[in-house]
Amino acid sequence: MSQDAAPAEPVTSLSAADWVSLARQSLKSADSVAAEQFGPDCDIEWLLRSRAARIEQLIVQAWQQAACSACGLHLFAVGGFGRAEMYPQSDVDLLIYLAAASDPDFAAQQAIERFTQSLWDIGLPVGLSVRNAVQTREAVADITVMTALLDSRPLVADETAIRDLRAALSDPELWPADAYFSAKLQELRQRHERFGNTSDNLEPNIKEGPGGLRDLQTLEWIAKRVVGVADLQGLIDIGHSGADEIQTLRTQHVILARLRFGLGLVAGRREERLRFDHQRELAQRLGYQGERNRPVEDMMQAFYRAAALVRRIGERLLQRFEEQLKGTAAWAPLSDARFGLNNRYLGALDSEWPRSALEILDLFIAWGEQANVKGLHSQTARALGENLQQVPAYWNADESLKHRFLQVLRLERPAKTLARMARLGVLQQFIPAFKGVSGRMQFDLFHAFTVDQHTLSVLSNLEGFARQLEDRRFSIANDVFPAVRRPELLYLAALFHDIAKGRNGDHSELGAVDAREFCLAMGYSETQAGLVEWLVRQHLLMSQTAQKQDIDDPEVIRAFALQVADRDRLDNLYLLTIADIAATSPKLWTDWKDQVLAKAYTRTRLAMRRGLENPMSDAENAHETRAEVQQLLVLRGHAAEPVQHALTQVPQTLFVRAGADQIAWIAESLLEIDGDLPLVRARRLRGESNDLEVLVHAADVEGIFSAIVISLDRLGLEIQQARVLDGNVGDIFDIFVVRPLDLRSGMDPTRLEQSLHKALQGDWTRLKPTRRRAPAHLQHFRIPTAVDIRPGQGTQAGHFLLSIICNDRVGLLADLSCCLRELGIAVHDARIATFGERAEDIFRISGPALTPATEQPDAMHSLQEALRLCIDGERTQ
Template structure:
């Protein structure tokens, strides 16, 4: 902007009339043009710092013009840009933070002019945040709020002479407020609190580029600390003081620029002030940044992997610098020798030799061995951490390593704190060097709602769950894991399976098969026996088998158990696969593991163990299974005060399938519910699901015994849906005398409160007493925002069931109320539901129903096509 462009600004002190409006309109146009130029330069991949400065310069011009218009030239007022604007960094949608420095009498004398100035900036389209303070007021505000001090420390003069600049600097000087030590402690705690808001991880599906862990705010915090603690106004000053290496500075600058480019682009595509990289914008931004989908890696996944890797590096350097600031303030601690190679300095593990590790990979593994044996260690000393980072290229891939070095790695897996050791090696970049396949999945995200962590962070979460099993302390989330783990012959085999189970994600092909190949090569190279190598490779190849069997098949069916037992073959593999499956599901998403899955896997483990003990060549006949279940249920029924002839009479009213597929405690409970039942009336009971932790999360088992009538299943589902309950499993039996025996396992839907069993009983009893079940409809809801970005093409498939009924397999995008809407389609099609298996994986619903028409006949081809069309129409309306 040339000086001549300011000639059209109205004279200072003129009333806010047509000239103000004309200037504001012209300023808006110039700002829009500057932003359009900036967007075009961004798309040309111009330097991001130049773009940030250019926008700050464009805004500076407008702010100065508005100031000249509203304030007399001789007014005793000073104008400063503060915060990010003060740094000269302005993103397309950032606020404009200003400070007017003036003594109280000057503030009062020019109050109207200042109000006009701020209003004019708003009219020009500049979102202004402002403060008008005297020097004393600046000191008081900074003392009361460290964020004020931080913003003022970035002050840049827009209309301020040298005297005003000195006055502001003096007002916030450490002599008056926030001395270096207090500032450092407060800002460090502020960062910890901020990180905690994001789960202490950068690996969120919708990360915050500014405030999240490893984001731009962390880099800015280091800059502010350097200024307050060291008096260094820029990184070069820290280098000169020996607090920052030139290599560290170059790395930090590289990641800052990468993050800044992401944030700038996010503002452009969102067209508003947005710091969270939401699903709404991820694909658009990835395309704008030039990423292109490949067969194995979506553009959005490439972009997100870049972010996660940048954030990880920022966090790594952040840890080092915080430690150096602490040392600067508190002084070097007296070293406590551990052995000839390592010592503790203020609780941090440090190499004693200044030249460590001298490009010696064995010394690096020795560091981790020492760390694992020292529970007092707070972390790695910053200088040793930097030396380790510089020595990473000296670490060979395991394929090129000596047998002795491989032996050291295996010793780490067998040593104390093995999982912590692997996590530390991953965080510090060592594991990616030793195991190049791990480097490929570091920071790799999957664009879905099922996997909420990057592959590497998910892997580490799985390993942490395994460490929990090893702790000896029962975890209420896992019913039998604490009993199974102590039986393991070699726990490191489970650890290796956890490390490799997802390591081939993103390569194309079946990641389980490819990962098994990697695991076999790794185990063989590290000297594991052929038998142990076979076990690890089998676990990786079959790591989804138990989950799929439990959630998609009927594990009360002895044929299912027999087939699964044949796959597993022996007790050791069963125990290892059970623990790996629990750790994998619970490590995929905090919301994915629940009491229902816990009990499914525990039941499958128990049933398979019994089958293996009996011998796969000796399956139990149906009559024998019924007799065994009936005897066990009769014993359990005594706890309800029922035995003898009364127990036999109750059992006679129950279908044989109950004894084939139900648990003894469940059969006994349902039989007790039937005491006193009157013919022709519905009986409803609900209880806390019989699994560890079930009561805590509100899991319930609901039993409905009712005369069968059309629309019954849809009415039950709609009522449970209205109660805020999500159905995990449905078991539907046709009993004697035209009655149904329906059992549902339910959890509170996401965001819903826990529902009491008595409330469920009341709601269902009232609903089933209605003369017309068709009046009971599910609640109508808007689809959650995030589901719009994970649309799954619906799949509707039919098959013939062995009992002559029709099997419907349904795969589609999950959403609240989906099952209730599906049952309404069934009702409209005049269908009867005889069984249902409900499974949800993130945003993906995979449900199976056994259906007939109103005459209990299988669906003919015409009816199947009619149902398919109705279901597709239902799903296509999900965007409502």
């Protein structure tokens, strides 16, 4: 046994069965003690070492029991066990080494089997390799094996075996420093790509994700192989790193290790991802306090900030390793002679840089004006990190520094520069409120990224509009952006729109106050500051109007236009809205939402042009649209008389609320049939879109809406919008916007038409929604179900408005439609809005069971309860 091994208690007096029983109890007891000792202030490094030491003691005893040493075998700990870092549920990685060139003989094989069986019997998850001297040298050619052995330490081995293994690792022909560095760097980048190059996910991977524990281990492996130091601490002695950098990495290691250790305790199994299932309990174990979701959000913010620091300092160290191998190139000065490029890394040429905050912002402006820069030179990055305190809060900044910040907003790519400033901590210094949202997650399924990353993505989307980049997600953004008078004001609105998230109060109101104060302090006029303030305060207005209200109703557009008031606000608000939604979650932005918001924009702009005081009457609007549709169809080659006949069948309300293209599509569909119903047509919203528009023209019979909705659900389609219109002769025109639940499989419009037509020709009265198991993570996001029914007003008089707020789930609309059918309630319109785990749906309904609440409150209450039970899945099937 080597001197490094833990002392093993003698076990010769115990039978194998007795030893296994005692070892299991010992391991269980040690794990229970570790669980009790774990907490917000525990010494996590000591916990990891002590758990490793206890496991080592048991392993050495099992080795003695199996009499392995007598067979010429040697035992080494490798991987995480070799580093003496043993997390709950982690594998125990071992190498059994045979110094000879031959394979183990029969006696050795028997000993290995006894040893392995003992470890499994006591419940240790063992990862075991058995190699002789030749096999070890061959295996080291694999970088994974090489890396695992870099962390090896002897448990029971003589000096010859230890020396042989070290010699195999130090062979200069196997993984020379430059080859090892390149391979590990590529491995790191590929691993980061698997996670989208961001740690700011809702359920991040503590071990493998960017900025996680694996990044720290990679830095240490490279330090051992490239520089020859025992650990990262050794980099300080050779001047490769500063003590502050290594101490920061160690501090972040403690945060990450504590999270991973606690996650293993809470999950009770091997788990590296901070899943929703465990976040609340883990936050409690770590001592985070506060109301509602605050403990989880604070814990996650600590993780995101730790990961960001690991990545920031890690990039510097990797660059220095590269310089160590390739040597330092000559500096090539830029036009601003204070800065230059070295191996395509940007750096300050003054060894005393930065002498002021002004020079720090000048660096980012110079960076923003350069193309093909790999990053910031490690020396400059370190100097920046050590001098961040030189950057004052904006209210303490002098005029020259404020002017420099405004120069950043006026660069060709301001979003990219602001993202760099945020990543390196400068933006948080200049705008302290931004520090509060750095790494701030929101415990819901609507926001896929932290607030700061979301904000930077919004800015990036706006920058794309400004540069007129082709992006099929946005149909009219590039047409609207050139009309924006002061793009920098729009960038500022984006920067501040969520800056008050996590504070007590309405983040839009609080952020508007921050935005106004900033703008005035920066020298903007009252009018300019007022625009930014208004955009931040109202940044949700257009989204909520388009998704929750009927923008085909001229009154809705007129009311919205009155709130917006002028064209400049409309342009800015539209661009901010689409950039915001698209940056919230990759799944949230759809072609349908693009079209809805584009329609809201164009209709509002048209209403403003015509004059809000004298809006066009419904009759005038209908007449104008009808003439446009007729002209369009005649140009497509249709005869005038059949066109006029088809248009008499189209619901007249469409001529007030729909566009000419949609009405023409419906009319052409009518021209293709001889009166046989149902008529089913489908088309893509545009190009290669996954979103489809579906028309069902059928006889107006009880339950037809439910039949359509259930059929679409059974086809694996998610309904985003439903419009139910009464025809002129006892028929209906139902129009839906749908998208496949599985975007990989897609849905061909022709196949959809055929499948839906077949379903509606059968006995659809017996159709029932498909039963699907709700995703487990939804249980962590419980939205109290609210059902409200009230009489319609104005144009909706005679009908009732049913408003439902609840947890979203697959098949929800199908279940609701089935319930309404059984209750004898007809649906005339539906607005379907989903915000992550939250569904907010509004239906216009009628039926015998509906009477004013003041007349039959008990009946109305019973109806609401029936719908609640349906939504919550408690109805009898």
